[in-house]
Amino acid sequence: xxxxxxxxxxxxxxxxxxxxxxxxxxxxxxxxxxxxxxxxxxxxxxxxxxxxxxxxxxxxxxxxxxxxxxxxxxxxxxxxxxxxxxxxxxxxxxxxxxxxxxxxxxxxxxxxxxxxxxxxxxxxxxxxxxxxxxxxxxxxxxxxxxxxxxxxxxxxxxxxxxxxxxxxxxxxxxxxxxxxxxxxxxxxxxxxxxxxxxxxxxxxxxxxxxxxxxxxxxxxxxxxxxxxxxxxxxxxxxxxxxxxxxxxxxxxxxxxxxxxxxxxxxxxxxxxxxxxxxxxxxxxxxxxxxxxxxxxxxxxxxxxxxxxxxxxxxxxxxxxxxxxxxxxxxxxxxxxxxxxxxxxxxxxxxxxxxxxxxxxxxxxxxxxxxxxxxxxxxxxxxxxxxxxxxxxxxxxxxxxxxxxxxxxxxxxxxxxxxxxxxxxxxxxxxxxxxxxxxxxxxxxxxxxxxxxxxxxxxxxxxxxxxxxxxxxxxxxxxxxxxxxxxxxxxxxxxxxxxxxxxxxxxxxxxxxxxxxxxxxxxxxxxxxxxxxxxxxxxxxxxxxxxxxxxxxxx
Numbered sequence: 001x002x003x004x005x006x007x008x009x010x011x012x013x014x015x016x017x018x019x020x021x022x023x024x025x026x027x028x029x030x031x032x033x034x035x036x037x038x039x040x041x042x043x044x045x046x047x048x049x050x051x052x053x054x055x056x057x058x059x060x061x062x063x064x065x066x067x068x069x070x071x072x073x074x075x076x077x078x079x080x081x082x083x084x085x086x087x088x089x090x091x092x093x094x095x096x097x098x099x100x101x102x103x104x105x106x107x108x109x110x111x112x113x114x115x116x117x118x119x120x121x122x123x124x125x126x127x128x129x130x131x132x133x134x135x136x137x138x139x140x141x142x143x144x145x146x147x148x149x150x151x152x153x154x155x156x157x158x159x160x161x162x163x164x165x166x167x168x169x170x171x172x173x174x175x176x177x178x179x180x181x182x183x184x185x186x187x188x189x190x191x192x193x194x195x196x197x198x199x200x201x202x203x204x205x206x207x208x209x210x211x212x213x214x215x216x217x218x219x220x221x222x223x224x225x226x227x228x229x230x231x232x233x234x235x236x237x238x239x240x241x242x243x244x245x246x247x248x249x250x251x252x253x254x255x256x257x258x259x260x261x262x263x264x265x266x267x268x269x270x271x272x273x274x275x276x277x278x279x280x281x282x283x284x285x286x287x288x289x290x291x292x293x294x295x296x297x298x299x300x301x302x303x304x305x306x307x308x309x310x311x312x313x314x315x316x317x318x319x320x321x322x323x324x325x326x327x328x329x330x331x332x333x334x335x336x337x338x339x340x341x342x343x344x345x346x347x348x349x350x351x352x353x354x355x356x357x358x359x360x361x362x363x364x365x366x367x368x369x370x371x372x373x374x375x376x377x378x379x380x381x382x383x384x385x386x387x388x389x390x391x392x393x394x395x396x397x398x399x400x401x402x403x404x405x406x407x408x409x410x411x412x413x414x415x416x417x418x419x420x421x422x423x424x425x426x427x428x429x430x431x432x433x434x435x436x437x438x439x440x441x442x443x444x445x446x447x448x449x450x451x452x453x454x455x456x457x458x459x460x461x462x463x464x465x466x467x468x469x470x471x472x473x474x475x476x477x478x479x480x481x482x483x484x485x486x487x488x489x490x491x492x493x494x495x496x497x498x499x500x501x502x503x504x505x506x507x508x509x510x511x512x513x514x515x516x517x518x519x520x521x522x523x524x525x526x527x528x529x530x531x532x533x534x535x536x537x538x539x540x541x542x543x544x545x546x547x548x549x550x551x552x553x554x
Contacts, residue, residue, distance in 0.1 A: 040114065041065035045072055045137060047238030050129045053105070054114050068105045072130055075099045076137040083131045083138075088123045095123035097130065104130060140234040149232035160225040164218060171214045175207065223247065261328040268323055275319040279312055286311075302370060373418035374486040377409055383487060397490050417486035425458050425482035428492055432500065433474035433512040440467065440475065446507060447479040450499035456492055458482040474512035 041061035055061030230240030382394030
């Protein structure tokens with residue numbers, strides 16, 4: 001709908017132009033007019049409502065009020081137009097409120113019928129309200145008024161700082177007084193020898209309550225100061241008046257939502273309590289299985305806690321499924337959208353995590369190894385110190401911590417040195433290459449002699465020698481010995497190799513390993529009188545010969 005040349009809103013009684021087909025929609029237009037007849041919108045200036053105007057189906061009340069407000073603000077900012085220049089100009093079908101030559105608004109009979117007044121009376125009331133608002137608008141923006149508002153604001157800030165300091169001092173004195181008078185009287189809360197709540201927890205809760213009261217008092221003082229400062233300036237006065245509603249509005253909405261959702265919240269609370277105590281009972285049961293108090297047939301004690309974690313996950317998942325319809329807002333599109341988004345993010349980002357967790361449980365139930373076993377995987381050797389859901393911790397022979405993802409353990413080849421060593425012993429083996437000119441019986445006897453000199457080996461089964469290969473220049477002999485301490489493998493190998501060197505040097509047999517190029521003029525052996533050349537000392541044992549090394553360094 002077009003405006004007139006001066007920008008005034010169309011009259012509510014203006015005649016609609018004839019449009020072909022308008023008769024078909026005449027009834028709908030009339031219904032819309034009746035619905036909009038009593039709907040009004042406020043005309044405000046600096047946060048204060050001056051008057052209310054009605055609208056029509058083609059010119060809503062909000063749009064009409066915005067136009068009137070813009071013209072009033074324009075006139076108020078123009079100090080060349082005095083407030084007394086605002087007057088009412090009467091015509092046959094409307095009353096025009098003007099300021100000099102500028103039109104502000106028109107009052108028609110329909111506007112007067114809403115207020116239950118005569119049109120001329122309503123126009124005069126609107127004129128007085130507009131003139132007063134223009135005067136107040138200009139007065140509030142005078143330099144002296146702004147200077148006074150700034151002085152009041154600075155005084156309010158100073159008063160706030162003083163109040164906060166005084167409040168802090170007061171709460172400190174209060175806490176100190178309570179500690180001196182009542183700290184020694186606070187004791188543990190319990191039944192007989194079972195302590196339910198410690199005294200320190202009670203005192204910490206009391207201090208947390210006092211801290212909350214202190215914070216609440218600080219927020220109230222800061223709110224009052226901020227509201228006072230905002231109300232001092234015309235541009236921010238509307239925010240100061242609405243500040244309380246901005247704070248209390250969301251709280252009221254939350255409170256009303258909680259009241260409406262109270263039955264569902266009670267159900268969720270009961271479900272949470274039941275689920276919590278059910279998980280406690282399950283934990284007690286599986287803990288008893290782990291400690292051997294409860295024995296289950298064909299169920300290893302090491303499976304107890306991993307099985308408890310699986311059962312706990314199933315119980316929690318079932319509780320979430322039951323609780324989902326009772327969660328406030330669960331039927332909203334936003335809640336469903338966020339749930340789908342989180343599910344997609346979890347699926348995309350936790351593929352390896354889930355794979356490691358499944359691998360961890362699989363390794364547990366396969367009984368591939370247990371804590372304390374020495375294993376080898378992907379070239380890494382170490383003792384198992386901890387088995388977790390996603391990773392397994394190893395301690396290497398060099399006392400290094402190795403963290404191996406469970407998926408690698410599941411997909412790789414795992415060598416367990418400890419499983420069979422407990423019952424049958426672990427076979428350690430080493431090879432030497434000896435020339436064809438040395439009788440094989442002599443070689444085997446020397447290797448067995450070296451094994452007998454090595455401490456820490458099992459006497460039964462006895463060591464044995466295998467001839468692995470008949471090479472081009474030497475025969476490869478393999479010495480096999482038994483031990484029941486896989487953690488000492490490195491020490492046993494080192495001591496065995498020392499003894500092999502000593503025995504072969506004693507009997508003057510040359511070791512051809514690793515390669516043979518030709519017979520030397522003199523055999524490559526160490527004569528007995530050179531065994532203890534400096535800095536070695538005769539009769540002194542080398543480190544690790546007299547006593548075993550710690551298992552962590554084995």
